[in-house]
Amino acid sequence: MTQTNGAPVIRARGLRKTYGDFTAVDGIDFEVEPGESFGLLGPNGAGKSTTMRMIGGTLDRSGGQLQVLGLDPGTHGPEVRAHLGVVPQQDNLDEELRVRENIIMYGRYFGLPRSYLVPKAEELLEFAQLQAKAKEKVGNLSGGMKRRLTIARGLVNEPRILLLDEPTTGLDPQARHTLWDRLFRLKEAGTTLVVTTHFMDEAEQLCDRLIVVDHGAIMAQGSPRELIRDYSTREVVEVRFGSERNAQVVDRLEGVGERNEVLPDRILIYTKDGEAALEEIGRRDLHPVTSLVRRSSLEDVFLRLTGRSLVD
Numbered sequence: 001m002t003q004t005n006g007a008p009v010i011r012a013r014g015l016r017k018t019y020g021d022f023t024a025v026d027g028i029d030f031e032v033e034p035g036e037s038f039g040l041l042g043p044n045g046a047g048k049s050t051t052m053r054m055i056g057g058t059l060d061r062s063g064g065q066l067q068v069l070g071l072d073p074g075t076h077g078p079e080v081r082a083h084l085g086v087v088p089q090q091d092n093l094d095e096e097l098r099v100r101e102n103i104i105m106y107g108r109y110f111g112l113p114r115s116y117l118v119p120k121a122e123e124l125l126e127f128a129q130l131q132a133k134a135k136e137k138v139g140n141l142s143g144g145m146k147r148r149l150t151i152a153r154g155l156v157n158e159p160r161i162l163l164l165d166e167p168t169t170g171l172d173p174q175a176r177h178t179l180w181d182r183l184f185r186l187k188e189a190g191t192t193l194v195v196t197t198h199f200m201d202e203a204e205q206l207c208d209r210l211i212v213v214d215h216g217a218i219m220a221q222g223s224p225r226e227l228i229r230d231y232s233t234r235e236v237v238e239v240r241f242g243s244e245r246n247a248q249v250v251d252r253l254e255g256v257g258e259r260n261e262v263l264p265d266r267i268l269i270y271t272k273d274g275e276a277a278l279e280e281i282g283r284r285d286l287h288p289v290t291s292l293v294r295r296s297s298l299e300d301v302f303l304r305l306t307g308r309s310l311v312d
């Protein structure tokens with residue numbers, strides 16, 4: 001029996017994965033509540049996919065505890081997988097089959113009867129906005145359509161938890177927004193989403209709560225708003241003085257905001273009030289080539305936590 005009460009649907013304690021001497025996941029603790037959209041945000045190689053594969057029961061852990069719907073995926077893989085939908089980083093659709101048949105065949109692997117799968121496939125094609133493509137070969141679909149089909153396919157068993165590994169990598173902005181819209185609908189219908197991403201805008205759009213991971217460890221966790229509140233200021237002023245001058249003027253910016261970050265191409269000034277900071281820069285007779293004021297984002301949180309930019 002899998003759990004049905006309001007307990008966390010995923011619970012990790014000291015979760016570890018090592019490959020020989022290399023530690024990919026370094027003893028992490030987190031919980032995912034039913035119905036929430038939970039994110040793992042971090043750069044390439046942070047250990048996100050490894051964590052997802054341990055949740056999905058396709059990779060054994062090296063240490064710690066892990067429960068998915070109250071069960072250990074290491075020992076109860078099939079029972080756990082029956083309640084999971086998995087959208088891997090690389091689409092692994094059957095290119096030989098047509099769109100509708102991809103969904104039906106995938107359902108057959110779960111042992112689901114055709115009488116259930118035929119109407120279910122129609123419902124999922126509608127959800128994925130692919131009815132018009134039902135008879136197309138998968139190879140003829142765009143990247144965004146393939147992603148939506150992979151998600152539709154992952155929903156064939158009506159999973160309680162959908163695991164999405166980098167769902168929008170490689171998609172153009174419009175395709176990303178269409179996909180986010182579909183994922184919102186799933187969340188509204190009560191599906192728990194677990195999303196890995198290295199895009200902070202995706203994390204901000206999709207995730208109720210997230211862990212920021214780097215080198216297999218959790219650097220911080222909370223809602224996007226909480227993380228920004230705790231690790232950044234409300235506003236950021238970005239100023240450029242030209243590649244040579246940036247390093248030279250940084251001392252003269254001392255005290256304009258609460259904190260400065262010098263990046264190769266610009267200086268970030270963290271402050272409550274960006275316009276006031278810009279005025280102060282003017283009073284100091286500094287003349288940036290360009291300047292802009294923006295709200296803090298998760299990118300700023302990541303930079304603060306690691307000293308590195310998330311997307312280099």
Ligand SMILES: Nc1ncnc2c1ncn2[C@@H]1O[C@H](COP(=O)(O)OP(=O)(O)OP(=O)(O)O)[C@@H](O)[C@H]1O
Nearest residue numbers: 019022024042043044045046047048049050051166
């Ligand atoms: N089978 C393996 N053997 C050895 N090292 C591995 C293996 N699989 C993953 N790793 C290493 O573990 C680390 C974490 O990889 P993982 O794929 O989990 O990262 P990630 O955060 O998902 O990044 P990406 O988005 O690039 O997949 C990486 O340094 C990777 O090289």
